[in-house]
Amino acid sequence: MLSTIQTWLKSSVFEVQAYVLLLMAAVRSIVSPPYYRRDVILQFEAIGIGSLTVVALTGFFTGAALALQTGQSLDRFGARTLVGQLVSASMIRELGPVLTALMLAGRVGSGIAAELGSMTVTDQINALRALGTDPIRKLVVPRVLAVTFMAPVLTVLADAFAITAGWLISVTQLGVGSGTYWNSVLDGLYLGDAWQGLIKPVVLGFVIGTVGCHVGLRTTGGTQGVGRATTNSVVVASVLVIAVDFFLTPLMMKVLY
């Protein structure tokens, strides 16, 4: 029993050590040449443009549901007109960054882990190294940069779709006037909310990218291992997204307001 716990602890410590080493190598490679510009652009396109639909849909339906739910609750206090404020504040400060990040963990993080995992088990990563290419610069940096910088863009898009869906529901289902809704959306927002809505996705995107790369590059065990790596990447990144958001929120509230 003790040896099982020891083995688990040891492997956990090694895993964290390997992740930290990857983070350091990635940061070092981001700030020093050579750069693979073409790969960076390709990843921005694949990760950013490729995720537009899923993020837009997530934002739209979340905003719509939020408007319906909060409209009903606000009715009890005779404050139905504040529905815009509630939708915008919850989406921009919290739900937008977290839901977009969870979608990216599922779509992008898993893709990165599966792609790098397949390359690892088929010796393509070793082949890259043998050909004199640093896999961190060639594969990790473009992916991490793309998720980190596309996450805030996608979050803004999700927020916009959510607020628009909230307007649609407010006008059609809740009987709130268009002008009232939009005034309420703007009234409920502070500059700190906008910063929070932009900074959080950057951090969460970085977590998703680095976790996907770390898990992918440490894949072992053939095609079964690739499947395991993909699942692990989604699970770890999703849990980390929620945990990191929890720790970031009070920090940002202290700094930004």
Next chain:
Amino acid sequence: MAAEAPIVVFDKVSLAFDDKVILREISFTVTRGHTKIFLGASGSGKSTILKLMTGLLKPDGGTIMVKGERVDDKSDAELMTVRDDLGMVFQEGALFDSLTVAENVAYKLLDDGMPEDQAWARVDEVLGFMGLESFADRLPSGLSGGQRRRVAIARAMAYKPAILLYDEATTGLDPITADAVNNEIIKLRDVEDVSSIVVTHQLRDAFRVATHEAIREGGQMRIVEASPEKRDEAEFIMLKNGVIHFEGNATELRASTDQYVRSFLS
């Protein structure tokens, strides 16, 4: 005349993963233009030797020299110049799935900053040498096992390394396709003067490489039975449980009375 300095030197190299010993104080040398063939059962540490040579793995002890430079104590960044002299052919080829055959072969040339026209000219030359011109625009997924290995050899030889490392290059291939790959190994060694380090458990292929040579006859390349001198340039090393169990040429291997060696030969 002094003998030429060996191009690869392994001196008492050891490696273990946790409690499992992979290699124990392995020592050997490889001479320029010669062939070293590693035989042994699966898990005997054959492929590990190639990964140690390219610096993909670091030994726990001992020293490894490639063209006079130590590789066992260098980082990936410091190994770039050494790796320019090493071409590795991985098991199953390890071709980049998203690149075409020509792009795979051109990969290192373009990555090293060679002007595009020169790089593509070299790719044409290499694919022509390997008889792969018609596959240039195909993706690796559209190739057979034998074609993938030959493209992997083309990719490894494109930047003219002094040493080519073949990791189970013929495993899983039918005898005819395996011979096509063996012939490429022989041609590169004898025509391009590349030192070859071959890891295999296919004895038939090992003997084919050791006992044949490539000659030019009227502009054509032919694979013929090697002269006795040429045969002596190919040396066998048989690994067993992480140590060298047998070392010698093809004739000595065939004449060995050792039970483990005999079990391999039969």
